Amino acid sequence: MTEAFFAFSAHIRRFLISPAGGASVLLLASIAGLMLANSPWALGYTSLITTPMKLFLLGSHGPENIEAWVSDGLMTLFFLVVVLEIKKEIVSGHLSSLRQVALPLVGALGGMVVPALTYLLVVYGHPEATRGWAIPVATDAAFTLPIILALGRHVSPGARAWLMALAIFDDVLGIVVIALFYGSALYWPALVAATLVTASLIGANRTGIRTLWTYAIGGVALWIALLDSGLHPTLAGVITGLCLPATTSGKDVRQVTPLDRTSSMLAPLVTWVILPLFGFMNVGVSLVGIYPSMMLEAVPLGIILGLIVGKPVGVFGATLLSARLKIATLPGETPMRMLFGLSLLCGVGFTISLFIANLAFAGSDLVTPAKMGIFVGSILSALIGWFWLRFLPQHNRPPSR
Template sequence: MTLFFLVVILEIKKDIVSGHLSSLRRIALSLIGALGGMIVPALTYLLVTYGHPEVARGWAVPVATDAAFTLPLILTLGRHVSSGARAWLMALAIFDDVLGIMVIALFYGSALYWPALTMAAIIIAALILANRAGIRTLWSYGIGGVLLWGTLQESGLHPTLAGVITGLCLPVTTLEKNAKQAAPLDRVSSALTPFVTWIVLPLFGFMNVGVSMAGIQPCMMLDAVPLGIMLGLVIGKPVGVFGATLLSTHLKIATLPAETPTGMLFGLSLLCGIGFTISLFVANRAFFGSDLAVPAKMGIFAGSILSALLGWLWLRFSYQRVRE
């Protein structure tokens, strides 16, 4: 998963430099939507599970949007989603994933071990200095990233944070004498994206999705944990994303993408409730060794499937009728 977040942060960095996030207003629109889409689902979960303090640790399970599943789904909608809206959702999902790993690192790590944390800070400083000094050799950043992963593992912070930090430090340009050679960021992204897409994510799903259906009854979805997660994804996510995005445009902080009316924005906000991969990751951390792990996965499956179905139907049929 460290490699997954490395690829994610590389996509954000490329968009900030020369893509859909090249202006502060565009960044603000996606970032504010992502923040709203984290706060409201967490509050929804805590509200549903109120009176059950033993399950409060799962508040972060419904806060992340799964970019790996959301983005391919909107591509199947074709002309029903504008190019500006696709870019907005892609940026929001990526920001959401990065914020999700920050939550994991800060709230689901172990007690901090300061010597290792100090060494991690030294390695981060070295990576930043390498970037500033114009070092473009990939092995320098590769070694630094591996060492950072090891020190974060010992520090108590979640080691997947190493992927985010290393990606931020990778240079986005190449030296003039090597003008024909791709920049380090592009080379790493091209090399890792297929590996992450076709090996890392399926392997992660295979290792973490398995849930025995023996003895599971539909009424179990009304228990606090699965119900809180499901409602957090199906209701909390779209309310948070849609509400925060509209608020940012009302306050003139940002503007909606071109050819993206509020009806289309609402349908895309529904799709943000697909929290499959990252939600499973958080659930495994929150309920490690607990009997609540299986109910949590039930809520993730139900909420993600409902969100995907509702969002796709809205954008494919309901929104089409409204537009006509």
């Protein structure tokens, strides 16, 4: 009995530290928000996420309630961790050469352009809906990683690294889109201040400063400056992550780099607190008045088709083209059918897609249909991609290890 208990406890611990554990918590928190928003406690749920939390020191553009603090404040740390992950891969991982970087980067670009065009084609003639063009462009690494890990030997190691690099590039490009297209009118004094802070962070890196407090203070100052700049404040996470040193100050190989220290400190917070909070507060939409035929309306249909059609066509087409033009090489032990299956999984757009939907349709009746489209498109992409990869013919699978 005791041995069984310890074995069960060890299994639970392994699950909790795995990507699948974090994705499960995010999914459960999202479901909880959806259920509360459609329960007798819906008013209490709404009151909770809209609880005023305005700091007058931040001025009129600062977050005004709990939901805004999560979306504009805490999610900055999520984007910081995303950038740190891709920087680690570029410095010493699967993206340490130009040709290794090129394949997922080109795939990510194709996976942005084609879904956006697909969406715009579907919503043509609906001017208000066009603002949501960027909703289907992002791949959610928090959900795609557990899926490909669960597939085990059905996905080769090279293909797994390619997909995760592509998902991270996707997130970074999504952040750039948010900053450039979903901000407000530019305010040049704040932009100048943000530029000066960025220059200071770059200077700190170049002069060999490795103290984390320097970058933490600089990151907060940059976030405050961006609040008034007209660019989205979460861009501060991207810039700070790029400026964090990826090397140590001495020759002792046992030293931990500032990048690794920051990543190890923030990754659990992002996985177990920030992303579940974001899901809990953003998935909680009322289903009153929602009916199945609504999925055929312009906005949700555009998002669904952008995710399940535009995303795999864009990713697979751009990846195949880059390989044919010898811009990059395909991952080892990865047949074309496997690559296409992974491209299908790229349609799982959840976190960033919800984030963009809130910005694109803030204060509009289109935000709920947009979120419904994200749910349906992401679920279909996950199911189709999983079945495709799971039931690949045996001779197309990589050899077992």
